[in-house]
Amino acid sequence: MKHDLLQLIKNSSSDNYSSQCIENIFSLYENVQYSHGIDSLIEIIYKWFNKNYNIKDFKSTFYNLEIDYNQVLFQKGNDFYLDNLTCKTFIIEVHYYKNLVIAINADNENDFAKIENDSIILSSMFFLLNPIIKDFIIQKELLQNSLKDHITGFYNxxxxxxxxxxxxxxxxxxxxxxxxxxxxxxxxxxxxxxxxxxxxxxxxxxxxxxxxxxxxxxxxxxxxxxxxxxxxxxxxxxxxxxxxxxxxxxxxxxxxxxxxxxxxxxxxxxxxxxxxxxxxxxxxxxxxxxxxxxxxxxxxxxxxxxxxxxxxxxxxxxxx
CATH class of the missing domain: 3.30.70.270 (Reverse transcriptase/Diguanylate cyclase domain)
Structure with missing residues (x-):
């Protein structure tokens, strides 16, 4: 993914589309740095997809594979299945057993085709955002742990x-x-x-x-x-x-x-x-x-x- 991002930056000097993609990615990167936590960060990502790819159905879910636990952090639009033909998922590895999955569902085949064509660009974008997303999820977990009773798992x-x-x-x-x-x-x-x-x-x-x-x-x-x-x-x-x-x-x-x-x-x-x-x-x-x-x-x-x-x-x- 790092290579893809570097190649995209290199191409941007001679290719208008690559240049526009780089501009969009770094605009998003700048915006998420001013978010107040993982929830607002994901909402910013949703708005970015909505603006650039006409995405209305969006879901982000945090998975802890060690304890078989998942939590929907943010959702917009209609519910959908991850195996839909017009659904695309992006997995951000937070820890070796903890993942954040962002799923988007296109309204039609044309919108989905655009997403598929830009899959390398989108993967590069999430590679760039990965450290910020990790930090915010860790902060959220630390906050939640500080509000939990370690014996019962209830809030304190x-x-x-x-x-x-x-x-x-x-x-x-x-x-x-x-x-x-x-x-x-x-x-x-x-x-x-x-x-x-x-x-x-x-x-x-x-x-x-x-x-x-x-x-x-x-x-x-x-x-x-x-x-x-x-x-x-x-x-x-x-x-x-x-x-x-x-x-x-x-x-x-x-x-x-x-x-x-x-x-x-x-x-x-x-x-x-x-x-x-x-x-x-x-x-x-x-x-x-x-x-x-x-x-x-x-x-x-x-x-x-x-x-x-x-x-x-x-x-x-x-x-x-």
């Missing part, structure tokens, strides 16, 4: 604080959103009887149970040492209560391996407090507080208890 308290500060918590503006405050019953006894490693295993098991029941778009946050907050959009109180019961039931039947050699296992239970935004309050901070109040009252009632916040149970308990 820092993420919650950032979202509350920027009013971006779970995109729940003007939507009915259920807030679940979840805590393992008598978690401290696990630490006292065993150790922190077994305690972590219990939290990991609870996180697995939660993820297996809630919708994939739900937001999960680990707050304190053993308290978790889950947000689910577009849900009413009755459905929220059913989900809480499902989490409690499945977790109560789960086993955590304590001793590999003896086969000893441990079973624990959990309580769930529920509050609904904006039904209980238009303040998200207050709704979180209400979910915590409901949780504390559920724990007072007994193990494996789900409870929806009611004004009658309000106490002086505060989360913040």
């Amino acid at each position: 308290r820092k993420y919650l604080d950032e979202c509350l500060r920027n009013s971006q918590l779970a995109n729940c503006n003007d939507k009915s959103t259920a807030f679940f405050m979840i805590e393992v019953d008598r978690f401290k006894s696990v630490i006292d009887e065993f150790d922190y490693e077994i305690g972590d295993k219990v939290l990991i098991e609870l996180a697995k149970v939660i993820k297996s029941i809630i919708p994939p778009e739900a937001t999960c946050i680990k707050l304190t040492g053993y308290e978790m907050l889950v947000l689910i959009n577009n849900i009413n109180e009755q459905r929220a209560y059913e989900i809480a019961k499902d989490i409690i039931s499945k977790f109560a039947n789960s086993e955590v391996l304590v001793n590999f050699y003896t086969g000893q296992t441990l079973k624990k239970t959990a309580c769930v407090g529920i509050s609904i935004y904006p039904e209980h309050s238009s303040s998200k901070v207050q709704v979180i507080k209400y979910a915590d109040i409901a949780l504390q009252e559920a724990k007072n009632i007994g193990r494996s208890t789900p409870l929806v916040y009611k004004k009658e149970i309000e106490s002086s308990i505060t989360l913040f």
